[in-house]
Amino acid sequence: MNIGVRREIEPGERRVAATPESVVQLVATGLDVSVERGAGAAAGYPDGEYAKAGARLVDTLDIERCDVLTHVRPLDAGTVARLAPGTITVGLAAPAANLPVVAALRDAGITSFALELVPRLSRAQSMDALTSQALVAGYRCVLEAAMRLPRFFPLYMTAAGTIPPARVLVLGAGVAGLQAIATAKRLGARVSAYDVRAASADEVASMGATFISLDVDTADGAGGYATELAEDRAARQRELLRPHIEAADVVITTAAIPGKPAPRLVGSDMLRGMRSGSVVIDLAAESGGNVEGSVPGSDIPIPLDGDRGTITLVGMKDVASAMPYDASRLYAKNVSNLLALMTVDGEVVPDFTDEVVGGACLTHDGIVTHQPTLEAMSPSAGTLETGLLR
Amino acid sequence: MNIGVRREIEPGERRVAATPESVVQLVATGLDVSVERGAGAAAGYPDGEYAKAGARLVDTLDIERCDVLTHVRPLDAGTVARLAPGTITVGLAAPAANLPVVAALRDAGITSFALELVPRLSRAQSMDALTSQALVAGYRCVLEAAMRLPRFFPLYMTAAGTIPPARVLVLGAGVAGLQAIATAKRLGARVSAYDVRAASADEVASMGATFISLDVDTADGAGGYATELAEDRAARQRELLRPHIEAADVVITTAAIPGKPAPRLVGSDMLRGMRSGSVVIDLAAESGGNVEGSVPGSDIPIPLDGDRGTITLVGMKDVASAMPYDASRLYAKNVSNLLALMTVDGEVVPDFTDEVVGGACLTHDGIVTHQPTLEAMSPSAGTLETGLLR
Numbered sequence: 001m002n003i004g005v006r007r008e009i010e011p012g013e014r015r016v017a018a019t020p021e022s023v024v025q026l027v028a029t030g031l032d033v034s035v036e037r038g039a040g041a042a043a044g045y046p047d048g049e050y051a052k053a054g055a056r057l058v059d060t061l062d063i064e065r066c067d068v069l070t071h072v073r074p075l076d077a078g079t080v081a082r083l084a085p086g087t088i089t090v091g092l093a094a095p096a097a098n099l100p101v102v103a104a105l106r107d108a109g110i111t112s113f114a115l116e117l118v119p120r121l122s123r124a125q126s127m128d129a130l131t132s133q134a135l136v137a138g139y140r141c142v143l144e145a146a147m148r149l150p151r152f153f154p155l156y157m158t159a160a161g162t163i164p165p166a167r168v169l170v171l172g173a174g175v176a177g178l179q180a181i182a183t184a185k186r187l188g189a190r191v192s193a194y195d196v197r198a199a200s201a202d203e204v205a206s207m208g209a210t211f212i213s214l215d216v217d218t219a220d221g222a223g224g225y226a227t228e229l230a231e232d233r234a235a236r237q238r239e240l241l242r243p244h245i246e247a248a249d250v251v252i253t254t255a256a257i258p259g260k261p262a263p264r265l266v267g268s269d270m271l272r273g274m275r276s277g278s279v280v281i282d283l284a285a286e287s288g289g290n291v292e293g294s295v296p297g298s299d300i301p302i303p304l305d306g307d308r309g310t311i312t313l314v315g316m317k318d319v320a321s322a323m324p325y326d327a328s329r330l331y332a333k334n335v336s337n338l339l340a341l342m343t344v345d346g347e348v349v350p351d352f353t354d355e356v357v358g359g360a361c362l363t364h365d366g367i368v369t370h371q372p373t374l375e376a377m378s379p380s381a382g383t384l385e386t387g388l389l390r
Numbered sequence: 391m392n393i394g395v396r397r398e399i400e401p402g403e404r405r406v407a408a409t410p411e412s413v414v415q416l417v418a419t420g421l422d423v424s425v426e427r428g429a430g431a432a433a434g435y436p437d438g439e440y441a442k443a444g445a446r447l448v449d450t451l452d453i454e455r456c457d458v459l460t461h462v463r464p465l466d467a468g469t470v471a472r473l474a475p476g477t478i479t480v481g482l483a484a485p486a487a488n489l490p491v492v493a494a495l496r497d498a499g500i501t502s503f504a505l506e507l508v509p510r511l512s513r514a515q516s517m518d519a520l521t522s523q524a525l526v527a528g529y530r531c532v533l534e535a536a537m538r539l540p541r542f543f544p545l546y547m548t549a550a551g552t553i554p555p556a557r558v559l560v561l562g563a564g565v566a567g568l569q570a571i572a573t574a575k576r577l578g579a580r581v582s583a584y585d586v587r588a589a590s591a592d593e594v595a596s597m598g599a600t601f602i603s604l605d606v607d608t609a610d611g612a613g614g615y616a617t618e619l620a621e622d623r624a625a626r627q628r629e630l631l632r633p634h635i636e637a638a639d640v641v642i643t644t645a646a647i648p649g650k651p652a653p654r655l656v657g658s659d660m661l662r663g664m665r666s667g668s669v670v671i672d673l674a675a676e677s678g679g680n681v682e683g684s685v686p687g688s689d690i691p692i693p694l695d696g697d698r699g700t701i702t703l704v705g706m707k708d709v710a711s712a713m714p715y716d717a718s719r720l721y722a723k724n725v726s727n728l729l730a731l732m733t734v735d736g737e738v739v740p741d742f743t744d745e746v747v748g749g750a751c752l753t754h755d756g757i758v759t760h761q762p763t764l765e766a767m768s769p770s771a772g773t774l775e776t777g778l779l780r
Binding site: 014021041043044045046047048125126127128131132135136139143144146147149150151152154156158159160161163183186187188275276277306307308309323324325326329330333334337 | 404411431433434435436437438515516517518521522525526529533534536537539540541542544546548549550551553573576577578665666667696697698699713714715716719720723724727
């Protein structure tokens with residue numbers, strides 16, 4: 001069967017769905033791999049290395065004839081219209097934000113796998129692109145903060161005096177948050193963190209950071225994710241966070257609730273009591289923002305109370321794509337591992353009774369197989385049993 | 391006596407010669423401090439904090455009436471023309487690059503102290519601005535590299551495979567180079583380093599990096615600085631460095647020879663064998679460049695041999711100014727410590743017989759007191775005894 005690897009078409013996207021390393025794996029399972037010339041160029045993988053790994057290089061991928069199309073960004077309707085019925089697609093799909101494309105995939109009879117839907121099981125970890133890309137994002141956002149902070153992260157004891165370490169506050173301690181904690185610790189900052197989930201305190205402490213306990217109920221959802229707080233509790237949470245934010249040189253927010261807009265953890269009034277030069281990084285800016293006023297891809301100066309200067313509010317955008325070599329390396333392995341799970345004798349034959357395969361499937365044979373997406377698409381489906389919140 | 395602290399006038403300069411903390415020290419020694427409004431704004435020190443520290447805020451500094459003028463960047467001729475005879479100035483002077491200004495300082499009867507000239511003695515360490523600003527530069531250039539590298543610095547062992555640590559090569563292991571080594575190690579990179587000075591091997595090893603021994607003679611100069619290599623040895627050094635550069639993901643060059651252009655350590659042909667996406671940071675770009683083709687303040691893509699993509703050659707510029715809060719904090723302490731050494735009963739009265747005070751003096755009472763600068767200014771002075779190379 002023929003696996004297609006395309007040049008991503010979204011402007012600014014530098015990742016690629018296969019690397020020479022993942023091509024070797026795909027070829028070893030008996031698949032033919034076609035790579036569009038230049039597909040890996042922006043990520044640092046030259047065409048020659050794909051050829052050496054056993055891929056066929058093509059000037060333009062013949063999307064109509066791919067048995068399997070791999071991709072990074074969610075497909076657009078134009079691409080879906082070119083796929084033959086029965087084609088398999090594997091990549092990020094962001095179904096909640098792309099319902100018309102999901103409908104197109106369904107109507108075109110595509111068997112689409114959305115990497116976001118890979119269940120959080122230990123045997124599926126190697127296919128979990130949310131985790132692999134969050135690892136990149138968590139590391140990256142600390143570099144972004146350190147670059148903008150007019151101060152050092154580490155403690156320095158010099159002949160001209162002692163410089164105290166920067167104080168970094170991480171809100172949301174999922175994969176990205178824990179990685180941000182680890183990276184800020186590496187760089188020598190004093191790190192504290194908060195999360196609404198009960199299990200977070202131990203995880204944060206195990207990274208060497210101080211866990212902030214607020215007098216707010218915990219909110220644990222399915223699959224280790226957080227659930228939404230009621231507004232009165234969210235307001236109380238913000239009020240209790242205020243002194244911690246004002247004491248920080250860097251605040252990094254990473255809170256996400258699957259299928260919902262990002263929770264508003266920080267109001268703009270909470271920023272105006274910070275110290276001049278401080279930096280606030282909103283990793284959730286693209287999904288609604290944890291911080292009031294953040295704009296994806298923009299640095300916004302926020303004036304402080306009392307004419308004390310400004311802080312910088314940074315809305316992150318395309319974070320994983322900013323480190324495309326390693327982000328692609330992990331992502332491509334996620335893709336090839338999922339394909340390997342479905343490949344028998346050189347044919348990709350999904351066994352939908354497999355919890356991982358069935359769980360990751362978004363559309364198949366003219367139906368939307370992911371229950372929450374199906375419900376979101378059909379208002380009348382509100383009476384159906386609700387699937388797991390993902 | 392009145393100490394003036396000005397807003398720096400050089401575009402892009404964000405540092406300031408006094409901080410609220412250093413003002414406290416100056417006031418405690420009996421000096422009056424006038425701070426131009428907004429002088430610390432870009433560095434993150436609001437006017438109000440200077441006032442609290444005991445400074446007088448002025449809309450425009452009355453340069454003609456300052457007893458002592460403190461500054462960061464070398465003074466320009468226009469400012470010097472406004473100073474009253476006998477005024478004391480303290481700041482960076484870059485005399486070798488600013489001979490006309492030195493002549494103006496001499497002719498105006500200014501007692502100027504150049505922080506670059508502070509002797510490398512242990513009791514003068516707290517006044518050594520080259521060291522304090524190199525600390526900032528060394529830390530900063532690693533962040534600049536990490537931001538541009540499409541890969542992680544640390545080793546990661548993930549469910550989707552192991553990512554090896556980035557390989558960082560530091561050329562030149564002075565204060566900035568050692569700080570770059572330390573910061574790259576903190577971030578988890580595998581670090582190696584090279585320097586022509588004999589003492590470097592132990593210093594590099596003590597930071598946890600691998601010292602690269604090349605079969606080239608060492609070149610130690612006065613004050614712990616390096617001296618220039620003869621061209622045949624420099625060529626051999628480049629040839630021996632080539633495989634180390636090609637094996638690196640990040641190369642950081644920090645080599646400087648006092649009073650001379652930066653040594654050329656890396657030819658552009660040596661870059662074309664690197665791997666796609668690699669990053670080369672030339673910290674010496676402003677003083678001639680360690681790397682052929684580097685341009686201060688620019689990122690230059692260098693195409694690799696064999697159509698294998700590009701690397702990025704980064705010429706650094708105004709590095710310390712990019713972290714103005716802590717850079718100013720250290721710099722201001724260097725300035726106030728030198729002033730404290732010269733202050734008796736609230737009067738700045740330099741004792742030129744003090745090795746530190748005399749050494750740091752550039753001009754006094756109508757003469758250029760720094761011998762190498764004097765020689766550079768007067769071609770006929772070639773017959774005078776040569777001062778220490780600084």
